[in-house]
Amino acid sequence: MSSAHWSRLLFKDKIYLYEKNMEIKRLSEIRESENWFSLPKDKRVSVEHLYDKDIVFFDYLTTTIKKEPKAIVKFAYADNVDDCRYFITRSDVMRDRLERDKEVMPFIAKVKKIKNYIAYE
Numbered sequence: 001m002s003s004a005h006w007s008r009l010l011f012k013d014k015i016y017l018y019e020k021n022m023e024i025k026r027l028s029e030i031r032e033s034e035n036w037f038s039l040p041k042d043k044r045v046s047v048e049h050l051y052d053k054d055i056v057f058f059d060y061l062t063t064t065i066k067k068e069p070k071a072i073v074k075f076a077y078a079d080n081v082d083d084c085r086y087f088i089t090r091s092d093v094m095r096d097r098l099e100r101d102k103e104v105m106p107f108i109a110k111v112k113k114i115k116n117y118i119a120y121e
Contacts, residue, residue, distance in 0.1 A: 036061070036072045036086050043085045047118060050087060050111040054078035057120070058106045060098045071095045078108050091118040 036044075037059065059074040070090045076083055089095075097119060101107065109120040 036088075037074045037084070039074070039084060039086055045085050045087050047087045047089050047111060048113075050075075051113055052110055054108050054110055056081050056106050056108050057098075057101075058084065060102070062095060069095070071098055073098065089118055093117045093119045 054077070055075045056078055057073060057075055061072050063070055063072060065088070068090050069092075070088050071094055072086055072088050073094075074084055074086050076085060094117075111118065111120050
């Protein structure tokens with residue numbers, strides 16, 4: 001028998017286990033997971049554009065982007081709650097407050113820049 005045949009016999013189970021345990025996703029699923037809350041990238045708003053505006057905080061998640069912990073916040077402007085958007089912030093204060101207030105979401109608050117950090121009131 002050839003060495004290729006022996007290799008197939010020896011590694012057959014390992015190759016099968018590798019294929020069975022390997023997670024392969026559809027490209028569309030991968031692209032969708034890159035859009036926070038399944039919102040398209042054009043729904044992203046810079047947090048600086050939200051200062052002193054009433055917004056409805058719907059949900060948030062924490063993640064690491066470029067080795068920095070960040071919060072991704074799903075929100076809508078108070079005068080149009082059906083148009084959901086999101087912003088990304090690296091503010092520790094914002095992340096801590098979101099964690100504290102997650103049980104009362106959704107709520108309306110204003111995003112504020114206070115000295116050197118971003119929060120909401």
